[in-house]
Amino acid sequence: MAGLNIVVAASEVVGFAKTGGLADVAGALPQALAARGHRVTVIMPYYRTVRTGKNPPARTDHVIAVPVGSRKLACRLYGGTLPGSTVPVLFVDAPEYFDRDEPALGRGLYQQTMSGGYKSDYPDNAERYTFFCRAVVEAVAALGAAPDVIHANDWQTGLVPAFVKELLRSRPGFATVRTVFTIHNIAYQGMFGPDVMRLTGLPGWLFTPPLLEYHGHLNFMKAGIVFADAVNTVSPTYSREIQTAEFGCGLEGLLRANQHKLSGIVNGVDYALWNPATDALLPVRYDAETVFEQKPKCKAELQRRLGLPVDASRPVLGMVARLVIQKGVDLVLSASPGFLDLGCQIVFLGEGDPEYHNELQQFKARYPQQVGLYLGFDESLAHLVEAGSDLFLMPSRYEPCGLNQLYSLKYGTPPVVHMTGGLADTVVNATQESIDAGTGTGFGFGEYTAHALYETVKWALHLSRDRPAAFGEVVTTAMRQDWSWARSAADYEGLYRRVML
Structure with missing residues (x-):
């Protein structure tokens, strides 16, 4: 079967600029697709982080004209490749929109830190990402060869399917271009005032409730859902959850109306980076055969690094997360006195809301x-927490897919999860029945309460202390799971081919 020509549009890509899991997907999926014989090109903004990185992109001869409201901006495309691959990346150079991120000064990709410590969206985000969406379409046109599929990701690229349908397909040679839109987290929708319609250059009649208008606002996420040929989320369970009032964030009715083109594909893990058998960031390496001999050495190093007593008998509970309410930090803080009474050490790595910083x-x-506490992010410490903890805490209120639970499985650190979204799709709760069947890979609870979290950890510790053979079976079963990008890429290929029919 012939390979496809695929363009992946994303506002962040690992290796260049990252705030979350979207960047991991945008960096790993294209490489997995290329390995399956497809031609893949990634398009992203040319942020300052990219400009000042170790391997700055090269100038290309492509200069595109991008309309924004009454203006038309000329911007050059720069070119590079995804780290460790030959997959091309095009960077849209527009300094007035993208040359501003400076982490040391509290300026991120989408937000800036204000004097009180809270983060505020840049006031021109609507214009920045309207520009980027239109630039994606103009870049595709400038490259000449029409792609089979343009794959847009999250609200920052939500207008891409609308631009493709209303503008690109009318150009000679581009009538057959199809679009896929992936919802990584529906809580972040890109909702702006009606005046943004003027910036898009799209016909005013599209600003109606069935199409772009959402309670008087222009909603980028809604645009992607309405105009894309296929919509998917990053796990099957999350694709069902977002059709309910509890998880749909106001778009549940629209998603139910479009359920014929809605599906879920679990994200993959880049095992070149996340594999304890080859992880250069660990003090020792191990696999399912050597985990019980070598993993305790990682635990001791984690305890030393965070200034805790080195004690093999004390269970270590690890948490690496954005410190926001979505991630269940409130549950962990409420249950933690009980964990301490059980003899545990608890280690936290992350940053987020100032109130959680203070509480921690x-x-x-x-x-x-x-x-143990590290406020901020440290890549080597994140790997060490995965390897050195006995259990990994991930009690998210909701979780579209999640990656840390997948890392934890591979590192032999059974995750303790709230059974929602991608957590429910990837972790098999180690009940007595699943242990007997040899299928348990972690520990899950259904009711979103601190008590449920505490009881689940207590059960896991009971197995670890009193039934080590059963706990060991959970560890090795978890480590043998395959959540690689190869399997996810096969599912995406199937999705692309379906929209081309």
Whole structure:
């Protein structure tokens, strides 16, 4: 079967600019698709982070004219490749929109840190990503060969399917281009005032409730859902959950109306980066055959690095997450006194809401011998937490897919998860029945309460202490799971081919 010509549009890509899981997907999926014989090109903004990186992109001869409202901006495309691959990446150079991120000064890709410590969206985000969406279409046209599929990701590229349908397909040679839109997190929709319609250059009659208008606003996420030929989320369970009022964030009715083109594909893991058998960031490496001999050495190093007593008998509970309410930080803080009573040490790595920073700092100050804390992000420490913890805490209120639970499976650190979204699709709860069947890979709870989390951890620790053979079976079963991008890429290929029929 002939390979496809695929363009992946994303606002962030790992290796160049990253705030979350979207970047991981945009960096790994194209490589997995290329390995299946497809021609893939990635398009992203030329942020300052990219410009000042170790391998800055090269200038190309392509200069595109991008209309934004009454203006038309000329911008050059720069070119590079995804790290460790030959997959091409095109960077849209528009300094007034993208040359501003400076982490040391509190300026990120989408937000800036204000004087009170809270983060605020850039006031021109609507214009920035309207421009980027239109630039994607103009870049595709400039390349000449029409792609089979343009794959847009999250609200920052939500207008791409609308631009393709209303503008690109009318150009000679581009009538057959199809679009896929992936919802990575429906809570972030890109909703702006009606004046943004003027910036898009799209016909005013599209600003109606069945199409672009959403309660008087222009909603980028809605645009992607309405205009794309196929819509998917990053797990099957999440694709069902977002059709309900509890998880749909106001778009549940629209999603139910479009369920004929809605599906879910679980994200993959880049095992070249996340594999304890080859992980250069660990003090020792191990696999399913050597985990019980070598993993305790990672635990000891984690305890040392975070200033905790090195004690093999104390269970270590690890958490690596954005410190926001979605990730269940409130549950962990509520249940933590109970965890300490069970003899645990707890380690936290992440950053987020200032109130959680304060609570965690106070918690650490009260229990310095049992609580390890790193506010911020450190890649090597993230790997060490995965390898050195006995259990990994991921009690998310909701979780479109999640990646840390997949890392934890591979690292032999059974995840403790709230059974929602992608967590429910990837973790098999280690009940007595699943342990007997040899299928349990982690520990899950259904009711979103601190008590349920505590009882689940207590059960896991009971197995670890009193039934080590059963717990060991959970560990090795988890490590043998395959959540590689190869399987996810096969599912995406099937989705692309269906929209081309």
